[in-house]
Amino acid sequence: MAAVREIKARGVVEPGDDDAVELAKRHLVQPWPYAGSVGAEARALIGEGEGIYITDASGKRLIDGPAGMWCINVGHRREELARVMYDQAMALSYNTPWYTMNAPSAELARRIADAAPGDLSHTFFTTGGSSAVETALRFMQFYNNVRGRPEKKLIISRGGAYHGSTYLSASLNGRPRDRHWMDGADELVIKLSSPDPFRRPKEMSIDAFTDFLVDQFRDTVARVGAGRIGAFVGEPVQASGGVVVPPDGYLKRIREICRENEILYVSDEVVTGFGRLGHLFASGDVFGLDPDMITFAKGVTSGYFPLGGVIISERLLEELRRSNHPDALFGHGLTYTSHPIGCAVALKNLDLLEEGVLQHAREIAPYFQARLKTLEELPLVGEVRGAGLMACVECVADRESKDPLQLDKDVGKRIDAHCHELGLLVRPLINMCVMSPPLIISREQIDDMVAILREGISRTMDDLRKEGVWRG
Incomplete structure (x- = not known):
């Protein structure tokens, strides 16, 4: 007692x-x-x-x-993670990200850049997966506005997808029951078929199903116009849609179409990142992808602290820095962006994963x-x-x-x-x-x-x- x-x-x-x-x-x-x-x-x-x-x-x-x-x-x-939370809280429990920064977030951003595929080099930290996807989409909108393409804003998602619960991220969700009674930004989103081989037509081979999915994407780009489509958002494995593993080669072919049409490829690794598929990021190590952005959350702290983020291509940031609008403001941020406790926990969690x-x-x-x-x-x-x-x-x-x-x-x-x-x-x-x-x-x-x-x-x-x- x-x-x-x-x-x-x-x-x-x-x-x-x-x-x-x-x-x-x-x-x-x-x-x-x-x-x-x-x-x-x-x-x-x-x-x-x-x-x-x-x-x-x-x-x-x-x-x-x-x-x-x-x-x-x-x-x-895991006592190691609990002790890090205590130690960081006793050192610095919070700082405003609007005009100050903390060391754990800078170190975590470096380690994430070292592990990410392609030229993904900078991370914007959020509070979870929904806010990570929301941030990626808002960055896409900002990027196209600064580059003088205000009409290039449509987002392609897929049936069976789950990308979050905030207004814009939830608009991408492709499970019907999630949207029966909820509003969304439907005018911004185009949904394609789920890449679920189990649900393909009975007479269709896997190869033919893959071709169908790729052709559907290519035809949609041609019909709608590449000049109006800003991003494709896809989970490497559709998690809440029922662990849908796409056919071999499908994602790489979608990536190529995105590259040809200047459509930003956003790989949603909120579930698959930080070890679920045996690697820190599945996009490159498992699927051979080099996305323009990767969103993550969940496993980055093993659930011990709310943290997420979006990793952004160096190329995109360089294009913004070279633009004719140096004073254009990316008016987006969160009270708990780059939270020192969350970033400290993530660093120790990375140690455990890598060890x-x-x-x-x-x-x-x-x-x-x-x-x-x-x-x-x-x-x-x-x-x-x-x-x-x-x-x-x-x-x-x-x-x-x-x-x-x-x-x-x-x-x-x-x-x-x-x-x-x-x-x-x-x-x-x-x-x-x-x-x-x-x-x-x-x-x-x-x-x-x-x-x-x-x-x-x-x-x-x-x-x-x-x-x-x-x-x-």
Whole structure:
């Protein structure tokens, strides 16, 4: 009891506090709520984390299958990161970025430039992924205004994409349910097909599907006019869209069309950056790309502090410096741009990644993918796909039609509920379950994760059969 009183005295709420759920229902607005429960719901209460595990309010230990939200890359309870936060806060907790700067942000920008592909050399730091994408798009607008091309502002995105929750970044999202009740800058955005090989027409080969995607992009540029299109924004792997891994060569061909038409290529690495695919940046090391900008967040601090950013090509900055408008102001900034604590944590996180975590992620990824692939033995599973340490299990009513709509729309949540009971937290996405565990996961822990997921899917199949929803 003395220890509990000490914790409460420091302002930390214990996960087992009886009133936490009621307090949430009365006062907390959760993200992505439904109108019928907005401001009146409580979600699963998590109390502690250690390594690849979290503990819920009942004391149950769970494998953190989504690594928080694709972000706890080096694992929970890393004392090195906690100490850096304390030390930096005691040295300098904050400085205004409008007319001062701090050393951690300058050093972090250098290290990011050293790791980034091509001529990406300068970083604008933000508070997360949405603000990073927003910053990239606003920079594109500013860049074209300064260069005398005010009409070159349209943005090309794709079905299945997820790029954020701010107004402009959310306008790029290509998942229909995200936009049914929300407004967006639709007049600025053109959406093309998702590069999802699983959903290609049945009679179409992968090569033909790739050609279709590239031709669709090229035809769109010709139809709309390259002089009106400012940027293409794409995730190397569509994460929240269901871990969609594009066909080989597709992204490089899109990049070439962008280069030919002076369309800025923005690679959204909010999820894939900082180790998820075994490298600090997947754009160059995995996909052979040299984008004009890369956005990042999440894994840059392993989720220990809110930080994101956009890395910008040296060429773009040189063109602005040589322009006829030296007094043109990029009127964009955030109160917490280049936050000293966030940048200090990111520096230590980079140390951890480079001192062994990245190597481990590259070595264990094939085992992770192979073990999850065995779940395709289950009749409810249409496909298991992934790259690095991110994967998706997509459930379908039948493999012939690949139709998910005949299933209960909450099949992912059903699987998650069973897995929670068995000791695993998954990320349910309608008919899909996404897995992206901390990069430090071991082979034995992967075996545990897959065994639990197999049992959770099997129990869900039994439920669906009993309810007459699925005959599988």
